[in-house]
Amino acid sequence: MKQALLIIDVQPCFSPPQWQVAQIARLARTMHSVATVERHDEAVTPFWRQLGWKPAAADDPLVPADRVFVKHGDLPQRELVGHLRSAGIERVLVCGLQEDTCCLAAGFMLFGAGLHPTLLTWLTVGSSLDRSANLGASLRRRHFGAGNVLHGAEEL
Structure with missing residues (x-):
């Protein structure tokens, strides 16, 4: 199954932890x-x-990616799905910020489009409600299946 990495909102205005930026950047270079x-x-x-509250008017991703999509709100643009499909992607490895909101919203969008959204828990941080991202991971397991939540790089 051809896969791609989807990095959600790892940008300056959300102050992601440096360990997260570094580890996502390392993985992004491989696919x-x-x-x-x-x-x-x-x-x-x-x-x-x-x-x-509002996000910045002009923020750029902290992790270099092959393609960047600007969004306004929780859901990615629909063009994201078209881009992934045109690249032949089936499984989308999701990581980033706000697992219980933005990452989960992207998961629902990808799932609804017939793709396989798979959460990388060790590269994801939750909202201020649940920084551990356990709430979002539990919801994801329930809605997309336990096999779509990974807990370490060895599961890739």
Whole structure:
């Protein structure tokens, strides 16, 4: 099964841990990689109006990737799925920030498109609600199957 790495929102405004950036960058060099970067556009997603918080207006990924998709909100752009399909990708290894929101939303989108979203738990951090990302991993196991949650590089 051909696979790619999807790096979710590893960007300066979210202050990812340095160990995470370094380990994801190391893995990204070994396969096709795609990154999302969240940017603020209040006309698209009302972060400020509803939450009193907003991501940066112009942030770039901290991990170099073969392709970068800008998003406004939790879901990646639909073009991401088209890109993965055109590359013949079936399994998408998901890592990054906010497992219980943005990473999980990407998982649902990929699953709904017939792809196999697979969480890399050791390269993922949860939201401030659950920094361990255990909540998101539990939801992912329930919705996509236990085989779609990996706990170490040896499982790749």
